[in-house]
Amino acid sequence: MSTSITNTQAVIETQNLCRYFGEGETLVKALDNASVVIEPGEFTAIIGPSGSGKSTLLQLIGGLDKPTSGSVILDHKDISHMSGTELSDFRRDHIGFIFQAYNLIPVLSAEENIEYIMLLQGVPAAERKQRVHAILNAVGLEGKGDRRPAQLSGGQQQRVAVARAMVSQPSLILADEPTANLDSHTGSSLLDMMKTLNERENMTFIFSTHDPKIMERARRIIRLEDGHIVDDERRD
Numbered sequence: 001m002s003t004s005i006t007n008t009q010a011v012i013e014t015q016n017l018c019r020y021f022g023e024g025e026t027l028v029k030a031l032d033n034a035s036v037v038i039e040p041g042e043f044t045a046i047i048g049p050s051g052s053g054k055s056t057l058l059q060l061i062g063g064l065d066k067p068t069s070g071s072v073i074l075d076h077k078d079i080s081h082m083s084g085t086e087l088s089d090f091r092r093d094h095i096g097f098i099f100q101a102y103n104l105i106p107v108l109s110a111e112e113n114i115e116y117i118m119l120l121q122g123v124p125a126a127e128r129k130q131r132v133h134a135i136l137n138a139v140g141l142e143g144k145g146d147r148r149p150a151q152l153s154g155g156q157q158q159r160v161a162v163a164r165a166m167v168s169q170p171s172l173i174l175a176d177e178p179t180a181n182l183d184s185h186t187g188s189s190l191l192d193m194m195k196t197l198n199e200r201e202n203m204t205f206i207f208s209t210h211d212p213k214i215m216e217r218a219r220r221i222i223r224l225e226d227g228h229i230v231d232d233e234r235r236d
C-alpha cells in the first residue's frame, strides 16, 4: 500500500494513527486517529494523563510497535509497513532513543556504550574515537569514559544514554520520561544540555512526560486524552 506524503519538510508525519488492544468488551483504543507533523528542530513535549496514549504514540513513531491502522512516515519513508532488518537498520540510522531505564550495556564502559551504534554503522575507528570524545565533553562526562554504568550515578548514566542517542546524529531523538528517575537539579541540567544540543545541531526532540521542567522548555506541547490529540500548541 502506498501512502501519500503531504509534508515534505517533516521529520515525522503520522496519518490517522490507531493502536487498539484487546477486542469486544476489553477493547482499548490506546491511540485513535492521531495525525501529527513534526518538523526539523522541534522540541516537543507530549503530555496527558496516565493512560492517555503517550508511550503508545512514542513507540509507534519509533517503529517499536505496529499501528492497528494508519501510518508513520519517518524521513519520508513509511515505517509502519517495514519489518525485520530493514526496519531495525532504518531505526538505528534515523532515531536515538532515551528511555527512563537507561538500557546501557552493563559490561561495556561508557565510551563503549556510546561507540556501539557507530560500530554497527561501520563508522571508521578514528572518527568513532573523535565523536565519542566530543560527545562526552558535551554531556559533561570528560574523564569518565572508561567507567562501567554501575560505577556512575543515575544522572551520569542518563547522560551516557543521551550521548549514545545523539552521537550518530539521528534526525530524531525520542525520550520517554527521561527525567523520571532523576533529582530535580540533575533533571534540569540534563534538559538544558539537550536544549543546547537541539539549538546548536537542529536535532529534533520528542518527549513523553509529566515533568513541568520539560513542559517549561518545550516549544510545542501536544496534549493527549483517551488516545486523542486534544491540543497542539506552539510557543514561538
Ligand SMILES: Nc1ncnc2c1ncn2[C@@H]1O[C@H](COP(=O)(O)OP(=O)(O)OP(=O)(O)O)[C@@H](O)[C@H]1O
Pocket (backbone or CB within 6 Å): 021, 022, 028, 029, 030, 048, 049, 050, 051, 052, 053, 054, 055, 056, 057
Ligand atoms: N500491551 C498492552 N495491552 C493492553 N493495553 C495496553 C497495552 N499497552 C498500553 N495499553 C493501554 O493503552 C492505554 C494507553 O497506554 P500508554 O502506556 O500509551 O499511556 P501513557 O499516556 O503513556 O501512560 P503513563 O503516563 O501512565 O505512562 C492505556 O489504557 C493502557 O492500559
